[in-house]
Amino acid sequence: MSREPLAPVTSIKVKLGLLVVASAAVAATVAVVGEIGGVPLWLSIPVTILLALAVTQLLAVGMTAPLRQMTEAARRMATGDYAVRVADGGGDEVGELARAFNTMARDLDAVDRQRRELVANVSHELRTPLAGLCAVLENLADGVGPADPAALRVALDQAERLSALVEDLLDLARVDAGKAPLDPERVALRTLLADAVREAEGLGRPVSYAVAIDPTDLEVEADPARLHQLVANLLDNASRHSPAGASVRVTARRHGARVRLEILDSGPGVEQQDRDRVFEPFGTLSATEGGGGTGLGLAIARWVTDLHGGTIGFVNPEPGEPGGRVRVELPLTQADGARRTPAADPANRPVSPQERTKEMPVPAATPPPAAPTPPSAPVDVAPRPILDDVFGEFWPDRTSARLPILLGALAVGVLGGLVLPFHDLGLGTTLVLLAAGAVVLTASRRRTDPYTLVCAGLCALLAATASVRAAEWITVLCLLAGAALCVSAVTGARSLLGFVLSGLAWPLAGLRGVPWLGRTLATLTGLGRGAALLRTGVLSILALIVFGALFASADALLAEWIDAVIPDLTMDTFVLRAFVTVAVGGAVLAAAYVALNPPRVERDGRRSRPVAQRYEWLAPVLVVDAVFAAFLLAQATVVFGGHDYLLRTTGITYADYVHQGFGQLTVATALTLLVVGVAARKARRDSAADRAWLRAALGLLCVQTLVVVASALYRMDVYQDAYGFTRLRLLVDVFEGWLGVLVLAVLAAGVTLRGAWLPRFAVITGVVALLGLASINPDAWVAERNLDRYADSGRVDSRYLSDLSADAVPVLDDAPPLIRQCALAGREPDTDSWLEWNLGRARATDALESDPVEPPAAGACPSY
Template sequence: MTTPTIGPPSATCSGTPAGSGTRLWRRDRTSIAPTVTLAAALGAGALAALVLRVDTPGFTYPLVGLVVAGAAVVAGRPRPSRGHLLAVAVTVAMLSVATVRGAGWLIALCVVAGWVVGSVALLGVRRWTGIGLAPFAVWCTPTRLVGWVRRRGGRRGTGVRLRAPRVLGVVAVSAVLVTVFGWLFAEADPEFGRMLGGVAPSVHTDDLTAGIVTGSAVVVVSLALAYLWRRPIRLDRLAPPPRRPVAAWEWAVPLLALVLLFAGFVAVQVRVMFGGHEHVMTTPGLTYAQYARQGFWQLCAVTVLTLVVIAIAVRRVNRGAARDRALARVLFGMLCLLAIVVVASALHRMSLYENAFGYTRLRLSVWAVELWFGVVFGVLLVAGIRMRGDHLPRVVLGSAAAGLLIFAAVNPDGLVADRNVERYERTGSIDVSYLRGLTVDAVPALDRLPEPVRSCALRGTRVQPDAWYEFNAARARAREILRERPVGPSASCADTVTLG
């Protein structure tokens, strides 16, 4: 059997890697799109066109995501496993962040993460190569989708024939009937008209084009996912082949040299890494910003270096020899432990920085990333003890998804505002211009500020009423707060307020 190699995207999408006889994607000239799949995809597209607004995150995000997932597996072949159901639950949880948070940057991050988790589960990949390529698999489906759907329309038999023109005609006639009779009933009874206006999605000329584009995209994505569910691309076959084990000294000597270098760095830098406020104040030319940034970039470099070294070295270890396994456990374990020490030092540096200058999104995000790095090193440590890394890619991906959900639950913008309000109560200093740029998630914390600082921080915050299908808990709470305590009249607001 010839080992596949990574080829250009065209080779991958065609099903055969360049220079290989192994097919990643079996040929398909006979499969037919199930009627129920087409109907479900069209339903998902219609729902998205009516209620999904990309610039108004809310309840519709998880709703449309759940419908799209259902359209992919509604045909019932193959049956979803517990792992698939767990992945769907995680993806829907990621999309549900749009229902409880108002920070667009956080919601966008969760949507991307949900897409990655869903793609990995859909294709059943287990290796790093597959996980990296899975989110882009839908780009390989358009040419196959055309034949898949066309064969459905041209099928003869006792089953239901589903042709695109007929489907569009039925949808158009249904829409016209509902619109005409709904308008007549609304004119006949004002109460029914108010009820219908509150329940039916509002369609405006300015967002009609966006709705059509969104709905069409959802239809195509739903069909692509359904096709990949039934005929997945075997992306794991693109992973590099196992390497031949070498003598222990060939990999142990470089690892030992690296471990000694790390240990020497940590030993010499103990005072620098954990010197805290005294070290910053007594070192000429050193600021809190430099102190924190140095720790973070050291952490990034150590993380990448450790992962690369372990990934290369572990492929050269003779796992059949007990002595080699024991030596690998010791060296890999020491590398991970030393990296965890650097994680702790970077977190300590960032803590000092935040205590001195307050919280921001970036600083809080650095905290989250550093903590996740620590978790990754812990996972590597456990994998090194067991000398098994089969589940490592999925465990790392799962830890990232769990960490992101926890990060969203913490409410980053709200926490940043809360800590800055506490700092203002303690020191009398606050950066109003920065807090004014936070999202509606920060409104409850900023509402605790005294006037006129409160009105200055909330200046420009406008929360429009939402339809029922656009419900967002953060916007609803901010709307209630601003209704009970409106922002004061316009006044000159300083960017930075300091009392005393």
């Protein structure tokens, strides 16, 4: 059965129309169901696109496979491989083209095989008489043998054999090229056969000939010379394959509008599977080869027969008769009665062995001849996947079906659909993330690589933040960092470009992994027990639902346990859970495919071409050095001049001054790392002077950048003392500190001028910095710093404190009474299920339950 769902459709246009209609209908249906079920757009749109692509892939299977097969087959045929075949089972225009292509491939295969056999056989046939002739002439030239008539006769015989072989080849060439015209006239078969037998008897072979003609005055319109050549070749073949003292029987009789000529020898005969090959040039068989044959006699006989519009072939002898029986049938008269060539006569077109077998009448008492055995079995060409041309060498498909990976991703998707909807981030989220990471790590080819194992450990810690911290902003940052780290680890990225391409590979895997997904799904039926597995699963689920519902309704305690373990699966929640299942399962499956078949994100052994002259990179770097020096000079002026000097000069306070330039300094620090990276790639390192200038220029820039980092951190500290502490300011502090660490790493790499380790170092230290930020409980830290500022200055923004997450509740619970009331008013203890359990919310619940908060008086809360 065809793998193509639309195989019964016999028009490619109709197929494409059905494909578009089906994909659009599925997309519209899924979108409407998602809207009715209240699925948010950010989740509904990707799931809709994913399902529409899946339907398109399902329906499009096999539609273009013959075209891709033909492309690959044409490439192989260009290299001389003509045994290729393509799938031709389709009933549409592509299927017709595939069948025509296979016909062409078979014809070319036959022609190529005949060409090779012709060269080999001609070489073989020429070698024997040439060797004999050369031996005789060498003996005569060296005086070994006398130059008597006997020796010359031997040389002449060999030369005549060569001449006969060449003449036969020329005859074949003339017939094949359409340059062998016929001069038809009335020919008396009695006279022609008598002359042919007399010539055959002159060969001296110990056989006799018996001729029978009915009627005796039978005539045929033919070319006498060509017809004589035909009969002479057949008699020569029969006499060579008959034993000594045997008889060769020749019969000619009228058969309707044709003349049937049969020649029966007493030899071993010809097997049915070989009866067509003996008429090919040099098609003699090892079992029937005799002395003196060139292998061209029967081939010429066939071409002469074709020239006259007749047929020739071996048929079964009469019962009890041994030997080979060749039958020739010729029309009594030529159709046009004039000179004819193969090019002008349709009857002289090349005829396939199957057609000749079909035309040759066979006695009813004998079975039809068997089809000839091809010299080599045709080779089916696997279609080249279209995505291989899209992704090319960047992402070749080297994977085999991996059913456990697919089932693992599906299980994680189902777990996500049950756990994530209608629940806050918590223990359930961590479990889903750890399960997803386990599937990806299992699929990864690099799971034993130390860097991959380190990244796996960091990803587990990042996933744990969902169960530890209630602040969603830090949790989301950790989860995004974990996703990026996971993908970069399984691809083996080592450079900035590699990390970017790794990030792009994850969404692209939804397209690149489609062929692999199809192969994996095919194994379900290929296992031979796909139906049994499906039946077992359905029966098990039904048994669980039926008996679980019965026992839950009979026992209240069991019902409570079931409610605690199994989430709400009512119809109102089913749609959203289904969307989440598809989204989570698809994301995990895409990441697993990236791990199983990572793209080539790194260019091995390639280095950026350095500039020709040193000034090309040195001048821009020195300009940046000068700008940094000017900035540092301004900073020194502010430090030594004091705040009053700054106010008189610029008209702004110091707090405003430090706030005004912090963002620019952060951007400048990041750009500096980019400048260092580009300069290091473009600078020459051939001489000691080149390396010294590189270290000096970039080292000075890094040292000045460290001063800028220190200035930026100092500015932020002053600004926080003046205006308070916030999450964003804390995050920027950490980011600026991480940039400083990278600058130190660049300085270390500059010592040896080897920095291939820097990109991975930057990723690992960035993740560690994020984990460090999560470990200090940032919301609690911000709350504590603001309370310290309130104790020192009496200023605090209680509204901002009230917006902090539950992580800050234990700290705010110890605040002065008014600030506690303002910051914790309206908060209620959480009643999370075990799937939502979170350490931060659990501690906040304990604090709120031990000492409930009274609401403050209106307008009593400070907000500055």
